[in-house]
Amino acid sequence: MKFIHTGDWHIGKKLNGFDLLEEQRYAFEQLMKLADLEQVDGIIIAGDLYDRSVPAVEAVELFNQMLIEMNLQAKYPVFAISGNHDSATRLETGGPWFEALNFHLHTRLEQAFTPVEFGNVQLYLLPYFEPFEARQYFKDDRIRTIEGAMASVIEEMRQSFQEDKQQVLVAHFFVAGSETSDSETKVTVGGLDVVPLSLLRDFDYVALGHLHYQRALTKGNARYSGSLLKYSTSEVNQPKGVWLVEVGAETVFDFVELPFLRDLQVLEGDFATLMAPSFYETIQRDNYLAISLTDRGVIPNVMTQLRTIYPQIIQLERAFGRDVKQASRNTTEAIQVTSPTALFANYFKETTGEPLSPRQREWLDDEISEIERGSQ
Amino acid sequence: MKFIHTGDWHIGKKLNGFDLLEEQRYAFEQLMKLADLEQVDGIIIAGDLYDRSVPAVEAVELFNQMLIEMNLQAKYPVFAISGNHDSATRLETGGPWFEALNFHLHTRLEQAFTPVEFGNVQLYLLPYFEPFEARQYFKDDRIRTIEGAMASVIEEMRQSFQEDKQQVLVAHFFVAGSETSDSETKVTVGGLDVVPLSLLRDFDYVALGHLHYQRALTKGNARYSGSLLKYSTSEVNQPKGVWLVEVGAETVFDFVELPFLRDLQVLEGDFATLMAPSFYETIQRDNYLAISLTDRGVIPNVMTQLRTIYPQIIQLERAFGRDVKQASRNTTEAIQVTSPTALFANYFKETTGEPLSPRQREWLDDEISEIERGSQ
Incomplete structure (x- = not known):
């Protein structure tokens, strides 16, 4: 089975006020040409389809049109998940109808545990989720981090693994050891939400979204597709494109660069x-x-x-x-690599002279998860 | 063929800050019970599914769930259009996939001219549209009003009428001679956008949305379903419910009141x-x-x-x-029954002492259409 693995489309994203809909449309057309040329069996989109939870109406129009062309007209099976930039509920509209035509769009954690059976491949589509959702789903109050949740998630997925088939995981999170860019809104890099690569070893391929640099991860059978376009100046030197993934007795994957309308x-x-x-x-x-x-x-x-x-x-x-400007730029850089929890802990210590107690830290984690959740 | 004709659901509407989702959910359940009891063949929803173009995420969640229950679970064919409160583009998401499971949702004028063939009935689903859309579609610059557009719209629909079948029109506009309530945001009542009842005589039944009072129109074979709930104090004495419509050699329709969770x-x-x-x-x-x-x-x-x-x-x-309060209330009432064009014309005359010239009036109509369009 041969797939295109793409992700982080961020349809509707603007670059300092410049609308990128034309560039996104062009990139999509290049992707479709490749799909035809390579006669792929399906297209995987690993989250962040839209740039924000309530996209502009023009973004909705473009994305609807892309889906129609991919799935209804060109008849490609599509395997997609929601990312942290998407509103799961809004994206979900139409999902149950899409399935009848082989367009699988998962937006809720519980959907991840029923694999999509596709020829010899079992696809587990795991949308972006928050630790509290895993706590509720597994009825396990000890789950406080994505890493903590992932052990249970994979354990449950393994129950449906069939030995004579290949397993593909589609997910949207940060894997330990990856490199980051500036445009990912990842406040928690290095923080609570890092998944160790070792947890993912049971899969024949892991199609990841979230990081915009396709070489962010180069180990094992897990890869980031990278974003559809360059979405920040920190990405100017990154090639953009998609993975061509052949899943069989062995997994073979190649990165194919796609040309830009405007670089x-x-x-x-x-x-x-x-x-x-x-x-x-x-x-x-x-x-x-x-x-x-x-x-x-x-x-x-x-x-x-x-x-x-x-x-x-x-x-x-x-x-x-x-x-002065240089200094402030340095400060900004220092902040970018720190999680909000760590930032608050520093501030708390600077102000009170005391570190956070374990109970205070737990309360803080809960509150921050809730705030992050609220901004989806 | 037996239908339920409903409309003006306004999912997500609040009543002076009070959330009505529970009441809307309850009303929907009553509707579904009636559908089962009467073993209807399909459900017609005549526009204004949502209360606004970008509904709250809770409204999206409820509406998605209603669609799943109606069409996927209970397997009712659904025939729906967008109203002036809906964003046609946002509502459109999923539309082409819905059709495969007999859920027909039309949001663009051009979709209205291909009838949904359903047993012996041809359903023409005409979404809410603006005069400029009809101008573009018919390439006819003389179309300035909905009334002007409707002559062409119906002329084109008639091309596909089959003599041995019945024709049903589903539409969302103001028909001349109807009575209005306060919650319909109809700035143009009595103005440019009134469709004469005589234009609709070619249909065996016209399932209308827009006005919230089901007895707003009592002539011919055209009826308003009225809104799902009472959405303003001007509606306190209006019964709310749905039409049960049997379309055959003769059309028979009965209004069935539905109980409220809270009145x-x-x-x-x-x-x-x-x-x-x-x-x-x-x-x-x-x-x-x-x-x-x-x-x-x-x-x-x-x-x-x-x-x-x-x-x-x-x-x-x-x-x-x-x-003073009484006086201001009277002024408000006088304004409510006047179109923005008439209002501006009065103001213009009061200020300049001159009436609008025909050219000024035309310019004004165009500008107002554009403004109304922009607020959708």
């Missing part, structure tokens, strides 16, 4: 160079550009002037900012 | 009476209540005191307000 690029240089035809004629000027100026002096109307040459500037900064 | 009621009286057990013990106190006090003096903490007896007061007013 995202960082330009660094002084103003005079950037404005010179000898330079800009070498540049694909309708790309989305993050420009870093090496000048130190004042340049009047700098953005307006640059935009006469480069219409789609999404970011403009000075490579040599003042010291 | 909406107006209480008028003086404070002392309302607070007396001899009075309130005769009242279903957990109903939603609009209270009109006949007292003229000051009553301290009046709402708090009343709520100790009547927990679900949605409105409190004085029957004998000051003169």
